[in-house]
Amino acid sequence: xxxxxxxxxxxxxxxxxxxxxxxxxxxxxxxxx
Amino acid sequence: xxxxxxxxxxxxxxxxxxxxxxxxxxxxxxxxxxxxxxxxxxxxxxxxxxxxxxxxxxxxxxxxxxxxxxxxxxxxxxxxxxxxxxxxxxxxxxxxxxxxxxxxxxxxxxxxxxxxxxxxxxxxxxxxxxxxxxxxxxxxxxxxxxxxxxxxxxxxxxxxxxxxxxxxxxxxxxxxxxxxxxxxxxxxxxxxxxxxxxxxxxxxxxxxxxxxxxxxxxxxxxxxxxxxxxxxxxxxxxxxxxxxxxxxxxxxxxxxxxxxxxxxxxxxxxxxxxxxxxxxxxxxxxxxxxxxxxxxxxxxxxxxxxxxxxxxxxxxxxxxxxxxxxxxxxxxxxxxxxxxxxxxxxxxxxxxxxxxxxxxxxxxxxxxxxxxxxxxxxxxxxxxxxxxxxxxxxxxxxxxxxxxxxxxxxxxxxxxxxxxxxxxxxxxxxxxxxxxxxxxxxxxxxxxxxxxxxxxxxxxxxxxx
Numbered sequence: 434x435x436x437x438x439x440x441x442x443x444x445x446x447x448x449x450x451x452x453x454x455x456x457x458x459x460x461x462x463x464x465x466x
Numbered sequence: 467x468x469x470x471x472x473x474x475x476x477x478x479x480x481x482x483x484x485x486x487x488x489x490x491x492x493x494x495x496x497x498x499x500x501x502x503x504x505x506x507x508x509x510x511x512x513x514x515x516x517x518x519x520x521x522x523x524x525x526x527x528x529x530x531x532x533x534x535x536x537x538x539x540x541x542x543x544x545x546x547x548x549x550x551x552x553x554x555x556x557x558x559x560x561x562x563x564x565x566x567x568x569x570x571x572x573x574x575x576x577x578x579x580x581x582x583x584x585x586x587x588x589x590x591x592x593x594x595x596x597x598x599x600x601x602x603x604x605x606x607x608x609x610x611x612x613x614x615x616x617x618x619x620x621x622x623x624x625x626x627x628x629x630x631x632x633x634x635x636x637x638x639x640x641x642x643x644x645x646x647x648x649x650x651x652x653x654x655x656x657x658x659x660x661x662x663x664x665x666x667x668x669x670x671x672x673x674x675x676x677x678x679x680x681x682x683x684x685x686x687x688x689x690x691x692x693x694x695x696x697x698x699x700x701x702x703x704x705x706x707x708x709x710x711x712x713x714x715x716x717x718x719x720x721x722x723x724x725x726x727x728x729x730x731x732x733x734x735x736x737x738x739x740x741x742x743x744x745x746x747x748x749x750x751x752x753x754x755x756x757x758x759x760x761x762x763x764x765x766x767x768x769x770x771x772x773x774x775x776x777x778x779x780x781x782x783x784x785x786x787x788x789x790x791x792x793x794x795x796x797x798x799x800x801x802x803x804x805x806x807x808x809x810x811x812x813x814x815x816x817x818x819x820x821x822x823x824x825x826x827x828x829x830x831x832x833x834x835x836x837x838x839x840x841x842x843x844x845x846x847x848x849x850x851x852x853x854x855x856x857x858x859x860x861x862x863x864x865x866x867x868x869x870x871x872x873x874x875x876x877x878x879x880x881x882x883x884x885x886x887x888x889x890x891x892x893x894x895x896x897x898x899x900x901x902x903x904x905x906x907x908x909x910x911x912x913x914x915x916x917x918x919x920x921x922x923x924x925x926x927x928x929x930x931x
Contacts, residue, residue, distance in 0.1 A: 436499065439522070440513040440909060444925035445542045446792030454797045454808035455554050456821055456876075458612050459779040460639050460661045461704040461731045 480526040491867035496906025508539035509870040531931040546791045554610035554809035556822040559583045559621035561814045566681045568743040573826045581814045588624040596635045598840045612639040619646035644693035661702045669723035676712040698728035705732045710747035717761035725768045725776045733779045738879040751895045801857040801873040806849040818843045820852040823878035868901035
């Protein structure tokens with residue numbers, strides 16, 4: 434398969450107050466939102 | 467002879483790297499066929515085959531396409547860097563710990579004989595926090611509150627009382643060494659849907675017990691692994707590995723060990739040199755880079771072989787930083803870091819610092835939760851120092867192509883090491899290599915293998931080129 438000449442991926446995400454944002458702890462979701 | 471035809475008559479803005487035109491860094495990636503062109507101000511990047519890179523860089527298409535989306539890209543990054551509200555808390559209900567891990571970010575005396583919250587006081591604290599978030603966050607938002615340590619289960623009655631009383635108001639998590647995580651405690655936490663983080667530093671007692679041991683010097687590997695095996699199917703489980711010079715070479719084996727036990731989330735966090743014990747265990751950067759990448763590749767070999775993912779959260783977060791900055795789940799690898807602006811830490815006496823990493827540094831206390839209103843604490847000079855720390859103001863970070871995928875962490879560590887907040891990361895070489903590795907992963911088409919399932923949900927694409 435021919436690999437692509439150019440790869441660009443960027444998504445935006447609207448802040449909703451539920452942003453997971455700690456430093457050295459990751460909140461693994463115990464239940465699906 | 468000069469050929470003036472080479473100087474196209476196009477507007478200067480369409481000729482990269484001069485005048486008002488965007489500036490694209492050229493960066494080698496871990497993929498042999500691709501390089502990255504990076505517009506660092508907006509954290510925009512494009513991967514291009516090496517033989518095509520110069521034409522893309524010098525042509526008009528890239529600057530033109532970028533100019534059309536520049537405002538949107540800048541807005542997106544600025545929101546993540548400056549527009550988020552605090553929505554998470556590290557809560558240390560006790561300063562004490564039943565272990566004496568040499569690298570802890572809390573001073574030894576504090577862990578040995580420190581203060582501890584009574585249940586009523588902890589409930590009072592959660593009430594203050596719940597009211598603050600109710601006034602600041604959009605309706606329906608559930609902030610995170612992680613009981614952290616020291617060992618939070620030493621204050622088990624207070625912690626569980628608080629969780630029951632405020633069920634539904636917070637998304638709770640507990641970071642524990644597992645030594646006090648008996649069946650009753652496990653069942654309670656699972657019934658609450660709480661996140662459970664277990665600390666484990668090696669795949670064998672010989673490795674893990676080098677750094678994590680009791681005050682009497684005994685290791686706790688066996689107890690931690692028992693708890694881990696009992697929780698392996700629990701989706702809220704996350705394992706935290708503190709990477710030091712003592713266990714760095716064991717990372718690939720540790721990844722296999724965790725995967726074999728059904729673990730789905732792990733953080734491989736390099737130790738911070740905020741306290742002397744951590745400084746003495748900082749891993750060599752070349753060794754860290756080698757073994758960390760080997761461990762990452764091992765997760766993909768295991769995925770290919772078994773169909774089961776083990777996500778290395780801190781690396782996955784970097785991939786999100788590249789592809790969807792607003793969807794990142796951790797806030798160390800961006801500047802300003804999340805400390806004091808996305809989350810903050812509350813100590814056992816109610817003292818509030820930008821991050822738990824600062825709890826052992828009194829000069830970074832912004833006030834006391836029981837005495838001063840949180841908005842005032844969050845705007846205090848110690849907090850402003852941390853929330854105002856930007857890579858643009860740090861040399862040589864300001865010229866670095868990956869400055870917004872690294873963030874020059876961690877301010878607490880850098881302050882302890884350098885006496886200033888305005889210095890690059892202690893592990894600068896590692897973070898730069900990690901960004902190039904991540905870009906290589908994307909070029910190789912392996913992004914999904916390293917990320918959580920459904921990571922694209924609720925995201926909107928910005929297509930530039």
